[in-house]
Amino acid sequence: MARPQESRLKGTAKEKNESQPAVSQDSCMLLRLPGEIRNLIYSHLFTSTRLTFGERSTSRVSAKRMKPAPNSLAILRTCSLVKQEAGGLWLGQVLFNFENPEDMLDKLSELPSTTLSQIRYIRVGDDDDVYYRLVWVLKLLPDLCLDTLSVLGMSNGDIAYDTLSGLVKYGNGWKELRYITPNSEMLGFKRLDLFMADPYWRQPQPSTWNDILIQRDGLDSRASVTIYRSTQSGTPGAVLKPETRQLFEQKPSTEDLEMFGVEEDKQLLGMNERGKELLVVVRRGYQADISEQDSPPYLLENDIRQWAHGLTWAEIRRQCIDFLAESSDDDDPDFIEKGEDVEADRYNDVDEYEWNSVI
Known part of the structure; x- marks a missing residue:
């Protein structure tokens, strides 16, 4: 997969230290296996991997930012051949896990449509936005399939x-x-x-x-x-x-x-x-048509895109969410800024979860 696309998924893995010696393809046991077996190994690895992003509340006034487990996609950095073979598989097999819809939009709205359309598994925590439920939020990602x-x-x-x-x-x-x-x-x-x-x-x-x-x-x-x-x-x-x-x-x-x-x-x-x-x-x-209409006119009155008039998610966030949040924080004398704690995701199974007791 092209390097610019990988860099958009920040936090998946650290850049390789150039001082470290590259793995010799001749000495790599994995590359001695038949291609079909290697693909099975790649698939087993990726389907048991989840990439977590977002801010998880730890109290009513504090939160910690979640990031993927270290070296989640380290196999893509082992050598050029493995990257070539596995680079086209991981997007459609890992679980992208987001703490809430805003975190999902922050990460995915930056991706090219060709990349977004390759993602097959997403998990997202819902929130209590009384204006726009999750169904309308997802319409800002019309390339999802x-x-x-x-x-x-x-x-x-x-x-x-x-x-x-x-x-x-x-x-x-x-x-x-x-x-x-x-x-x-x-x-x-x-x-x-x-x-x-x-x-x-x-x-x-x-x-x-x-x-x-x-x-x-x-x-x-x-x-x-x-x-x-x-x-x-x-x-x-x-x-x-x-x-x-x-x-x-x-x-x-x-x-x-x-x-x-x-x-x-x-x-x-x-x-x-x-x-x-x-x-x-x-x-x-x-054979149901699951594609989302990606251009106006938008026929449903609750569709965010009705009033957004072509605004990107970043523009919507800046004008309608961050601005209101800053105003609310200034007016609240008891407001305490959220912490900058960052925690790596830990799991035994990609589908496991914990319920947020703060909400």
């Missing part, structure tokens, strides 16, 4: 529900979505009576989301929404394991349907039940 988008959702049930509903109805750029929540509130919160707006409440799932997806992709497209619920309370990652999860479906009777979602689901949110994680797997239909 992911196999899997994983989202670590909010603990607030109504926000998580609204975010996931938007992704099911309007999301593009991914073939499969894995939406994970730290508890069961997303499917058990009571109806919200909003000021100067219609009441907002949940519907039976996954049937409602399935109907929406089938309308998008077609009845015979094999599009599907499946829900899993952890069998263990307060155990991060339990819902990802087949042995500690079970299928979940809400099937209210005809008599109960009219009142469904009006009150809190006491079974889901009872003692030792609320803390059970949810995993919603959304699979787009066979």
